[in-house]
Amino acid sequence: MKVLVSHPTLNANSKNLVTGLLKNNLIYKLFTAIAIFQGQLLYKLASNPKLKDLKRRSLSQSWQPYTRSKSFYEFGRLLASKLKLEFLLTHEKGFFCIDKVYENHDKWVSRNLSKAKKEGIKGVYAYEDGALTTFAKAKQMGLYCIYDLPIGYWKSARSLMQKEFEINPDWSSTLTGFSDSSDKLDKKDQELALADVIFVASSFTKKTLEDYSGNLPEIKVIPYGFPEVKQKKEYQSLVNRKLKVLFIGGLSQRKGLSYLFESVEGMQDKIELTIVGNKAVPNCKVLNLALEQHKWIPSLSHNEVLACMQEHDVFVFPSLFEGFGLVITEAMSQGVPVITTERTAGPDLIKNGEDGWIVPAGSSKAIKEVFNEILAKPAIVEQFGIAAQNKAKTRPWSVYGQEMADAISLLDFTNK
Template identity: 80%
Template sequence: MKVLVSHPTLNANSKNLINGLLKEQQLFKLFTSIAIFPGQILYKLGNNPKLKDLKRRSLDTAWQPYTRSKSFFEFGRLLTSKFKLDFLITHEKGFFCIDRIYQKHDNWVANTLAKAKKQGLSGVYAYEDGALSTFIEAKQLGLYCIYDLPIGYWKSSRSLMQKEFIINPDWSSTLTGFNDSSKKLNKKDQELALADIIFVASSFTKKTLEEYSGDLAEIKVIPYGFPEVTAEKKYPPLVNRKLKVLFIGGLSQRKGLSYLFEAVEGLQDKVELTIVGQKAVPNCASLNRALEKHKWIPSLSHDQVLACMREHDVFVFPSLFEGFGLVITEAMSQGIPVITTDRTAGPDLIKDGEDGWIVPAGSSKALKEVITKILEKPELVEKFGLAAQNKAKTRPWSVYGKEMADALSSLSFIKNWDKWI
């Protein structure tokens, strides 16, 4: 099968999908917004400290023959953000908002499909919020519509998060995921309805789709890969010092933050909690008060994140609704045992009580019980940390890429088999 991959902004999982398709000679084209390759003027401009973000958009030179890009709106969004012109990126309405970028990109890809089919295209692989026009055109042309849902289904999200308004009203202002218009939500449902197969990265994400009201295509769970294990973690004895606990992520109640703060309350003489991430909103009094009690770092580069992980004993990710949680795999790859919830990819990656811990979402009591257990048996940090890192070695990103390519190849076989019979 020859697959066109459509993703306006690219991320770790989409890049490793492309690597897998390239290796198996299944990539037809990559359509994205900004594509910068070594040797180009934009790449060289990235050497300027003020323009260093450009380097983050650089791609492997092996991709260059397959890559098509249209960058006007995405460059506009990046510059608008840099100069704090927030009215231009207002949710769903701003001229350079992320919704417009996805819509423009989707329409562009759709308009290329007729010609691409004549050149051997078999299917299109598109992501949530950027697939509708592409899928409508693909259906008319008889192309496979392959959908990627990176986070749980929106109805499930609203159902679960609505409970937090009642349980933790003081944190409700940080729940910003209720701003999508009915038009946007309907578009998500239309994309799902048109898909011939749906890929998700966790069993939890698949479960959330049970709230979809219509019939869906096959839902296939293929977890993302782990970063390469390159650093050896040192485990200093927990003697005459506090247990160093780390959280990294957006600072909102969707990440279960109030439960983490409750879990360490009363343990300040034994536990040092570090929070890394940017506030979802600036003026949540409960969040601000909690951050004053602990060490807060607003942002770190990716390399700094990995180094920060290695400096801590335990990583806690108490999310209430997460499609995957790449920080889980990052922490495990650094030899850090992870405590996370049953609403992340944790159950797909961690064997509870052997290389990490899975707790019920929304339970500060369960979090505290695990932290207390570690304090009572500090040798668990090294034992579980080494086990976590060993697991990371068994599933590098290349495994994800290969599994995705194999799954897409099987689609082609099924399609051809249907023709033969």
């Protein structure tokens, strides 16, 4: 009972899914764009700092017999990005845009299904925007279609974000996620219609699918894992210093940024706010003014992000629409308590008032109330931080991989 897994670019969740399936002998093949193994020329080239994008495509040697790759479009995308050939990357239109990467990968996988079925696969596991052609062919062949939706449903996103255009018009230019064509959105709906089961990483993502107008199969919620806990955090007394608050993420209103800035207004004598992230657009006046008042770091490497988290007292992620929010698990793994909203994976990961805080999305007042609670009882930073890190220890990425393997092994591949 083996499945074919399709993911062109590979990220932490897809890699740990594959690890779980390999461990449980449930995978037929992983189809991806770029797969680099030790001993290959690309592996040696990836050690060049200028080619660091390739390094994350390096895979465990044990994966090699199970991995197939076709890299033309993804290599083109990486090269065009490096050379700043923006016309090749234009959304949906550019020859090497991410949409074309997913579309061509999807077609390639579909062409390999006949052989895969002859070799005994029972189902295909594919991700949003890269599943349509594969699922259509799989349905013809009687194969089970397993769909992974890593972000919230698009109709729900538009409904919730439209309110921000009205409430915070000055921030509206940062809401850039409305450029998908009707054709692309229709393809998303077609993928959902073909799915035999849907996996999501948060209860919030599942809730957004209530806005889908058709019938949906079972939706399974399995949260992602936490990064490995490598060291205990050193907690510093808040006596005679400011509370060090950190935000990391894309600088757009979708992340609830205006509410974060409002929450620290009038508290600059008590709170030091650091913002890490790239601007969604260069010329949003209110964003630029806010960044001038606080410490802003445009980008950090992953290791630098974790080190930065260690240096702060509390992490705030006030997102208005988030499929999961990996920065939440990263902060908790570093022993930093998190303030986040119900529109993230926060409710699936955090016990409010014990190892973090869940506040209503779009409420600067609620965030400020938590700041005041911390300032009144500084000891809860360490108390909640230790509890957060202990929770991270109970759910490493290996748990996610095993839970996914267990869930897939229990699917009824004969009942479609």
